[in-house]
Amino acid sequence: DTAVSQTPKYLVTQMGNDKSIKCEQNLGHDTMYWYKQDSKKFLKIMFSYNNKELIINETVPNRFSPKSPDKAHLNLHINSLELGDSAVYFCASSPRQGAAEKLFFGSGTQLSVL
């Protein structure tokens, strides 16, 4: 049973396209996150949601729009993809907003924009 699962694992697309990444957690956690890891392995937070409510929006371009239909799901939609969006995107969850030291990560979505 995968605790935090995200799909797809790999995403190859052309510049200008719109794509979505889906994430689900079965841990019963209240808080979910999106992180971006660049080619130098630098991992940076993009968004966090607590019980479907946006908590952190880390100056991410508004081409990126997260959506949380319920507290077990957090999807990421990206409009007008650019070359610089190529990275690995990780979904994560924690038991509650104040327990971010106990993050559980998914296995990542490798996005390649051509």
Place this chain on the structure above:
Amino acid sequence: QKEVEQDPGPLSVPEGAIVSLNCTYSNSAFQYFMWYRQYSRKGPELLMYTYSSGNKEDGRFTAQVDKSSKYISLFIRDSQPSDSATYLCATLYNQGGKLIFGQGTELSVKP
């Protein structure tokens, strides 16, 4: 200056060696300090976390925090080839849930 600095390596050691991984941070308000391990093509997994200064031990792993010098360390005793991974240090920025990561150190343990 990045808020959390970590030497990216790579670091290569023989099996059985003691490994020392280190990070420095800039903000004295940070209170929680974490170490994550990331295998190739996998998500990071939490190894250890500590609150404030001091040592914490878990099997072959020891995490150490020195808040006076803003220095955090992870020691791995009797290193194994299965320890080969990227190790990421992280600190927690207030209670809002924003983790700030170091760049990660790539470790290779040779049999």
